[in-house]
Amino acid sequence: MEIDAAREVRTTCPYCGVGCGVLAKIAADGQVSVRGDPDHPANFGRLCSKGSALAETIDLDGRLLHPEVYGRRAGWDEALDRVASTFSQTIAEHGPDSVAFYVSGQLLTEDYYVANKLMKGFVGSANIDTNSRLCMASSVAGHRRAFGSDTVPGTYEDLELADLIVLVGSNLAWCHPVLYQRIAAAREKRPEMKIVLIDPRRTMTADIADLHLAIAPDGDVALFTGLLAYLGQHNALDRAYIAEHTTGFGQALFAASKLDLAGIAEATSLSEDELGRFYGLFARTEKTVTVYSQGVNQSSSGTDKVNAIINCHLATGRIGKPGAGPFSVTGQPNAMGGREVGGMANMLVAHMEIENPAHRARVRRFWNAPSMADKPGLKAVDMFKAVGDGRIKALWIMATNPVDSMPDADAVEAAIKACPFVVVSDVLASTDTVRHAHVRLPATAWGEKDGTVTNSERRISRQRAFLPTPGEARPDWWIIAEVGKRMGFGEAFSDASPAEIFAEHAALSAYENDGARDFDIGAYAGVDVEDYDGLAPFQWPAPSQSPPTTTRFFANGNFYTPDGKARFIPIRPATDTRTDEKFPLILNTGRVRDHWHTMTRTGKSPRLSQHIAEPFVEIHPADAQRFGIGDADIVRISSPRGEVLVRALVTLRQRQGSLFAPMHWTDQFAAKGRLDALTASLTDPVSGQPALKHVAVRIEKF
Numbered sequence: 001m002e003i004d005a006a007r008e009v010r011t012t013c014p015y016c017g018v019g020c021g022v023l024a025k026i027a028a029d030g031q032v033s034v035r036g037d038p039d040h041p042a043n044f045g046r047l048c049s050k051g052s053a054l055a056e057t058i059d060l061d062g063r064l065l066h067p068e069v070y071g072r073r074a075g076w077d078e079a080l081d082r083v084a085s086t087f088s089q090t091i092a093e094h095g096p097d098s099v100a101f102y103v104s105g106q107l108l109t110e111d112y113y114v115a116n117k118l119m120k121g122f123v124g125s126a127n128i129d130t131n132s133r134l135c136m137a138s139s140v141a142g143h144r145r146a147f148g149s150d151t152v153p154g155t156y157e158d159l160e161l162a163d164l165i166v167l168v169g170s171n172l173a174w175c176h177p178v179l180y181q182r183i184a185a186a187r188e189k190r191p192e193m194k195i196v197l198i199d200p201r202r203t204m205t206a207d208i209a210d211l212h213l214a215i216a217p218d219g220d221v222a223l224f225t226g227l228l229a230y231l232g233q234h235n236a237l238d239r240a241y242i243a244e245h246t247t248g249f250g251q252a253l254f255a256a257s258k259l260d261l262a263g264i265a266e267a268t269s270l271s272e273d274e275l276g277r278f279y280g281l282f283a284r285t286e287k288t289v290t291v292y293s294q295g296v297n298q299s300s301s302g303t304d305k306v307n308a309i310i311n312c313h314l315a316t317g318r319i320g321k322p323g324a325g326p327f328s329v330t331g332q333p334n335a336m337g338g339r340e341v342g343g344m345a346n347m348l349v350a351h352m353e354i355e356n357p358a359h360r361a362r363v364r365r366f367w368n369a370p371s372m373a374d375k376p377g378l379k380a381v382d383m384f385k386a387v388g389d390g391r392i393k394a395l396w397i398m399a400t401n402p403v404d405s406m407p408d409a410d411a412v413e414a415a416i417k418a419c420p421f422v423v424v425s426d427v428l429a430s431t432d433t434v435r436h437a438h439v440r441l442p443a444t445a446w447g448e449k450d451g452t453v454t455n456s457e458r459r460i461s462r463q464r465a466f467l468p469t470p471g472e473a474r475p476d477w478w479i480i481a482e483v484g485k486r487m488g489f490g491e492a493f494s495d496a497s498p499a500e501i502f503a504e505h506a507a508l509s510a511y512e513n514d515g516a517r518d519f520d521i522g523a524y525a526g527v528d529v530e531d532y533d534g535l536a537p538f539q540w541p542a543p544s545q546s547p548p549t550t551t552r553f554f555a556n557g558n559f560y561t562p563d564g565k566a567r568f569i570p571i572r573p574a575t576d577t578r579t580d581e582k583f584p585l586i587l588n589t590g591r592v593r594d595h596w597h598t599m600t601r602t603g604k605s606p607r608l609s610q611h612i613a614e615p616f617v618e619i620h621p622a623d624a625q626r627f628g629i630g631d632a633d634i635v636r637i638s639s640p641r642g643e644v645l646v647r648a649l650v651t652l653r654q655r656q657g658s659l660f661a662p663m664h665w666t667d668q669f670a671a672k673g674r675l676d677a678l679t680a681s682l683t684d685p686v687s688g689q690p691a692l693k694h695v696a697v698r699i700e701k702f
């Protein structure tokens with residue numbers, strides 16, 4: 001592409017789900033600079049440390065710049081032919097479910113759309129899942145159970161309008177920093193705004209909280225079922241809303257009443273006084289937003305946690321109104337876009353359902369698809385188990401590094417190593433996953449490619465190219481479409497630009513959509529290249545027939561269930577003890593402020609590495625004493641699956657009996673620092689999301 005050195009290019013940050021607008025500029029000497037886009041409605045000019053350092057991470061060091069086939073450099077034709085012929089042959093010999101795609105919330109919507117279309121409509125399998133399964137699958141499942149659709153009801157503005165913000169399992173200060181800054185600014189203007197943090201750790205987010213509840217790991221179900229019971233006992237229900245707009249309240253309240261306050265206190269490790277303060281605050285504050293992220297989702301009871309929270313909002317009618325609602329914030333830049341194109345094994349495109357024959361028939365008609373998948377495929381953890389036991393014989397991994405990021409990572413690595421045919425498309429030449437690929441396909445990176453992403457408030461923004469394409473790298477959508485053509489599906493994969501793919505995606509969202517589906521961006525079905533180039537950030541829904549009148553869903557009390565009513569889900573708090581004498585501590589995993597995932601990008605910036613330079617574990621002083629550990633000691637953490645060596649940080653921020661360690665470091669950055677060698681493949685039974693925040697381990701001085 002031709003580069004205009006004089007112009008600032010409007011694009012979007014490739015890290016977290018806040019989806020901040022970025023202005024990128026190349027100076028005459030080739031130096032790139034970035035600043036926050038003052039006109040972007042997600043950030044209004046703000047950027048966090050990671051976003052501000054983007055220009056430091058775009059060098060070509062370590063890039064994969066040419067296709068490789070079985071370890072030698074190859075041309076695109078040879079590499080693409082090899083991928084297409086091996087997938088076709090495997091499908092012919094073993095059936096469509098013998099192949100799989102494992103994709104990523106880092107892909108742009110257009111990439112995701114083409115990958116999902118190829119697998120679900122043309123290969124005829126739903127074996128496409130994503131690292132977003134590790135991020136927010138429980139929220140998707142909870143939304144669908146309650147609303148009949150995977151709909152995030154609110155907007156970021158609600159966080160500024162609320163009188164009470166309840167942050168559950170969410171270290172917003174480090175993981176969604178610009179959203180945290182927006183809340184902090186709103187609170188400065190309205191000091192009466194109250195903030196409650198529910199988190200086993202006293203994270204940096206606690207600095208802004210009026211009340212920090214250091215809850216027991218996975219105590220959230222008990223806490224929110226207890227809240228529902230409290231609302232019933234204290235005349236704090238919106239009975240008219242419940243009667244008119246919901247079903248199942250009686251059963252949910254009955255299930256919630258199983259534990260009395262003393263029982264909730266025991267299950268949550270919170271005092272009755274703390275519970276009373278939180279419950280009272282929630283009961284009397286009409287404008288309440290409950291924000292939740294991985295502490296809720298990454299759990300064996302993640303979907304129940306989500307529904308326990310939503311139950312409380314439905315019971316008080318606090319949904320779809322300014323400053324009120326449950327609010328799931330996503331970890332990745334395009335987890336939401338992936339959901340919109342159905343890029344998960346149990347979803348269909350445009351928020352349709354794979355189990356619904358009418359939905360499958362509609363998509364088949366639109367795509368003119370020869371072999372639609374007719375059942376859900378394998379979710380991430382089960383997918384890699386199927387790779388390991390030989391059911392999946394050809395695997396294509398795109399834009400993610402599962403050898404380091406999947407739970408029980410050593411088993412995942414062994415499975416990938418044993419797989420007869422592994423393709424990896426990536427920007428880097430030597431991640432722990434790329435190393436095992438038989439075919440390596442060089443993908444374009446942030447700044448080199450065009451497309452769209454959707455942030456946590458359903459806002460679709462453009463990512464725009466402003467750098468030249470290096471080597472022979474190609475955009476993911478192009479690579480996938482070329483393979484589709486070579487598998488014999490030429491006509492269906494003839495879109496020649498991201499603009500054409502986006503227009504097709506928008507047209508499908510509106511296809512036979514009479515308002516029965518939430519995701520509709522039909523207003524953009526006719527975009528051409530010029531419109532797409534100038535596309536300003538917008539929130540869906542954006543239907544073609546009626547211009548959007550509200551940015552909030554459910555303002556009218558109508559939901560996407562068959563009877564139009566939201567569903568209360570009866571939730572029974574259950575205790576879950578995973579520790580024993582051998583592994584007596586619970587390890588909680590998460591992010592630090594200045595690194596991202598497995599550090600393949602942020603590890604390039606010395607400035608970002610200055611914040612925290614090495615992997616660590618937080619441990620309470622009493623536990624440190626019990627296990628003979630001093631501050632800054634090197635310690636070994638072990639689980640039944642593996643071990644890591646990290647530095648001990650003895651701190652009262654940590655709960656007794658629990659540890660916290662960040663997920664980012666791999667063996668590339670720290671010897672024996674690969675945390676997911678410890679984590680387990682235990683998942684939530686509804687969402688399939690792994691319980692990455694509750695792993696039984698032991699600790700000892702090294």
Ligand code: SF4
Pocket residue numbers: 013014015016017018019020043046047048049050051052176177178179
């Ligand atoms: Fe990027 Fe998230 Fe930081 Fe915004 S808050 S600059 S999207 S990492």
